[in-house]
Amino acid sequence: MIYKAKTQRGILGFFLAITVASFSTENLSGGLLFFRILITVFILVAIFIQYKFKIDDGHLTYQILFLTVPIYKKVVYPNQIIQIKFKRVGWAKKATIIQVKKGVNIRLVNFVPNNIFGELINFANKYSISISKTRDYLILEK
Numbered sequence: 001m002i003y004k005a006k007t008q009r010g011i012l013g014f015f016l017a018i019t020v021a022s023f024s025t026e027n028l029s030g031g032l033l034f035f036r037i038l039i040t041v042f043i044l045v046a047i048f049i050q051y052k053f054k055i056d057d058g059h060l061t062y063q064i065l066f067l068t069v070p071i072y073k074k075v076v077y078p079n080q081i082i083q084i085k086f087k088r089v090g091w092a093k094k095a096t097i098i099q100v101k102k103g104v105n106i107r108l109v110n111f112v113p114n115n116i117f118g119e120l121i122n123f124a125n126k127y128s129i130s131i132s133k134t135r136d137y138l139i140l141e142k
Helices: 009-025 030-047 116-126 135-141
Strands: 002-006 049-056 059-066 069-076 081-089 093-100 106-109 130-133
Touching (some): 002 106, 009 030, 030 049, 049 116, 081 116, 081 135, 093 116
Antiparallel strands (some): 049 059, 081 093, 093 106
């Protein structure tokens, strides 16, 4: 099944509004103006970032997309996974960190639909992958 997540656009929109508003209030020298333009472009790009995570038989696929253009793709097989950690982030959100032997760990937060955690537990049980759940995560499971 394919799960999707988007960046937190409300926060990024707020930062973009503050950055754009600061252009009109101050006269800036060349270096500082370039820095603010660079920050503005970075925020605009970050607004359009999307994440995809796919659970297939025998492997997991994690993708980062800009609009529909793939920027980063990682395919992880069960023998490459050390452990899957289930954590609580924020007040009432669940997160998962897939620790891999080589490369960057995969962090899954704000993915929809919400059954991603159950599917990952089933995947881990099927391929005998170690699972750890924090005490805070167990509270959210109730």
